[in-house]
Amino acid sequence: MTAALLDSLRAIVGDAHVLTDGDLSAWEQDWRKRDRGRALAVVRPASTEQVAAVVKACAAAGVSIVPQGGNTGLVCGSTPDASGRQVVLSTKRMNAVRAIDPANLTITVEAGCILQSLQEIAEKDGFLFPLSLGAEGSCTIGGNLSTNAGGTQVVRYGNTRELCLGLEVVTAEGEVWSGLTGLRKDNTGYDLRDLFVGAEGTLGIITAATMKLYPMPAVQLTAWAAVPSMEHAVELLGLAHRTLGAGLTGFEVMGRFALSLVAKHFPQQRVPFVTAAAESADETPWCVLLENSDDESEEHARSRFEKLLEHAFEAGCVSDAVIAENLTQARALWHVRESITLAQVEEGLNIKHDISIPVSRIPEFVRVTDALLAEKIPGVRMVDFGHLGDGNLHYNVQAPAGGDAKAFLAAHEEEVNTLVFDSVKSFDGSISAEHGVGSLKQHKLPHYKSPVAMKLMRSIKGALDPQNVMNPGRVLEA
Amino acid sequence: MTAALLDSLRAIVGDAHVLTDGDLSAWEQDWRKRDRGRALAVVRPASTEQVAAVVKACAAAGVSIVPQGGNTGLVCGSTPDASGRQVVLSTKRMNAVRAIDPANLTITVEAGCILQSLQEIAEKDGFLFPLSLGAEGSCTIGGNLSTNAGGTQVVRYGNTRELCLGLEVVTAEGEVWSGLTGLRKDNTGYDLRDLFVGAEGTLGIITAATMKLYPMPAVQLTAWAAVPSMEHAVELLGLAHRTLGAGLTGFEVMGRFALSLVAKHFPQQRVPFVTAAAESADETPWCVLLENSDDESEEHARSRFEKLLEHAFEAGCVSDAVIAENLTQARALWHVRESITLAQVEEGLNIKHDISIPVSRIPEFVRVTDALLAEKIPGVRMVDFGHLGDGNLHYNVQAPAGGDAKAFLAAHEEEVNTLVFDSVKSFDGSISAEHGVGSLKQHKLPHYKSPVAMKLMRSIKGALDPQNVMNPGRVLEA
Incomplete structure (x- = not known):
């Protein structure tokens, strides 16, 4: 049966594109290295017609398919399970x-x-x-x-x-x-x-x-602002919407501790307004990175940015700010933002979240949830950053300093997740803002989504994939 | 059975909100007066809980429901059929x-x-x-x-x-x-x-x-431009996107004959660049109405508009243009655009279309389809206007001048629709860009949409409404 299917697949895409031997970790191992599955085969079709034929052959053989692109997902959604009975369908040859x-x-x-x-x-x-x-x-x-x-x-x-x-x-x-x-x-x-x-x-x-x-906009300018509180960050966002309109193309918030990790582990980077020492009361608790895209000119973009920041100073929602003088400076600021994830890795194991909350409720959410975590699990360190403009926080929890992070995670990961997700639910938020569900959170959904929504989703899945051939066990439990 | 259902409905929403007698034309007659149905009852719930109870009661009685809002739809999607067996559920009391x-x-x-x-x-x-x-x-x-x-x-x-x-x-x-x-x-x-x-x-x-x-933008400015051809209108759209960016909030195209009908039937309105005489070769074949929304100031908005129109003159895609001096002038320009539909009514019966085509292919579509219509049905007059910025044309066909429009429609409406829709399909367009399907076009869909899409749609309908209680016969054939 399996041999017959593999023969069919080879006939469809060519022998060279049905991989069964050798090191298949590039397709079987997820990007965050949380999960290593085993595939019956990795199939690499070159055309839509070949994809259709592969799906038909697998469906006829009762073998399920795991579609895969760049395999950079964060929720184990595109790697096979451990059964060795799933076909990974890689789309990478179809790139015209x-x-x-x-x-x-x-x-x-x-x-x-x-x-x-x-x-x-x-x-x-x-x-x-x-x-x-x-x-x-x-x-x-x-x-x-x-x-x-x-x-x-x-x-x-x-x-x-x-x-x-x-x-x-x-x-x-x-x-x-x-x-x-x-x-x-x-x-x-x-x-x-x-x-x-x-x-x-x-x-x-x-x-x-x-x-x-x-x-293409004529110019993109980047600014970096120190803000006294998350409430002020939200206020700055409102000001930016009103002042820049559709020119506001980026609005990222970063907590002091998150930034201090960048300063600590990548000392060659200049982190404005925050030092590696962290948690010093003199330092700003939050920074915001703003991007302004302009269809006219750099001069125009700069004058609008300056106007925004002037208003923000007057309103007390910004305590200090810099506007990048050139592209190199702008890239360096974005690089700091993007280095938080790697700095976390350097600091040790941590528990990641990708949540969203209505923008207006984020300050309260952070205050309440920080306090809950501090109370229940003393010593945890909050690595808070994200796309505040979209209400999306990567609300990550770093193990207490100095301890055994691995032991901490083994003991507390589930507890931390439940505490954070319960809090998210009480604020009408989402437990997966942008990363998706995959096989990492599919068992969580029924607890955090309405039963009616779950029923509608199951009905749709049943209607469009009655054989459960397409990526079973992802999004919905198998 | 019916009496029992009506009793249940009265118990749910109150006697005063289950209408069965008197003149129900406000709910039974569609807005364009193409179709008059007959309802078992018009039910007016005041809350979501009442809506849910009404749906449960109807489903239990095997009676289907036609949801209705303002009853301004253009495709007979929210009025009951002629059976007298459908419940119209009006949402108008739920307006908090x-x-x-x-x-x-x-x-x-x-x-x-x-x-x-x-x-x-x-x-x-x-x-x-x-x-x-x-x-x-x-x-x-x-x-x-x-x-x-x-x-x-x-x-x-x-x-x-x-x-x-x-x-x-x-x-x-x-x-x-x-x-x-x-x-x-x-x-x-x-x-x-x-x-x-x-x-x-x-x-x-x-x-x-x-x-x-x-x-709210600081200011909205309106301009009106004469353009030598539909190709030039598309070129002007590209220029406007590049010059105004997200400031471009409106881009309407109007054909000379459509505008001449406004000038003819509403002589108190001033129609720039077009007279009631129509079809004079001296007049511009097309006009474009542009709206520019600006977050800064009227001065800034005006200078950007002027810059755009200067470029457009230089590129030859605009032959004449005016920018509204004040809100009254701007409203008057929009009023001309919005009067085309009423001017068509004054001129007599016509066949309306609401189609979309990729913007880049609209000039060719109009040329090809105009020629086809002129060849097959001599004398028809094209009332062409629409939202060119979205590739959406109201490509309407007015009966030949002087003849019996009613007889013309009886003889040719189906032929005209088929010709236009076939042409739309050959240009990868949609036969309903913004009005929907309702019961007016549901029998057309299978001819113009892919069989796979139709099958997926039927699967979804079957999964979410297996009893076919919700607005049956709309979108999909009953």
């Missing part, structure tokens, strides 16, 4: 740009196209493709769509979902839905596109997409 | 504003809230709710969501779908899904929200929604 339509402001690409390539192709033609995130050098647009990736530009351009106009999808039956329209308006029935976006490959396989492009 | 959250830039309202009220409530607090369309004085936000309404600001703010962050929905089983989050990021499973948005009440009833707000 099918069309650029400048007058329609769209680009149509195959699922395996690397996000950074897509950004560069757009830029070469004078356009911005605004999706931007840490893994952009290796993640694929198919993976971004399947997980509805967020990143640092959401405050202006939305998540991947909002950037997508059309999809081509291979259904769980192995049929091809050709929905690659470049239309901005189409009210002819149910929104199939947005159902496949964010479904993490559990309803079908996205093989290509038509994405929005934007005219 | 549940919450405004300024720091989160959101407002939560019930489904029956009139769009214009919502705009005014937002404005009173200094915010813009950007959805804007002809029926805004009587349509409801629930109806806007159920039909994913478009309107005149889509080029910047998107359709109703893009303005919605969360929903409360009564399912076909009469359960309440409470999804009223104000979150901008939430990747915990399938996108239920966008499935109910645009489903025209066939999957459940939207009872409340959390919508995005924007800071």
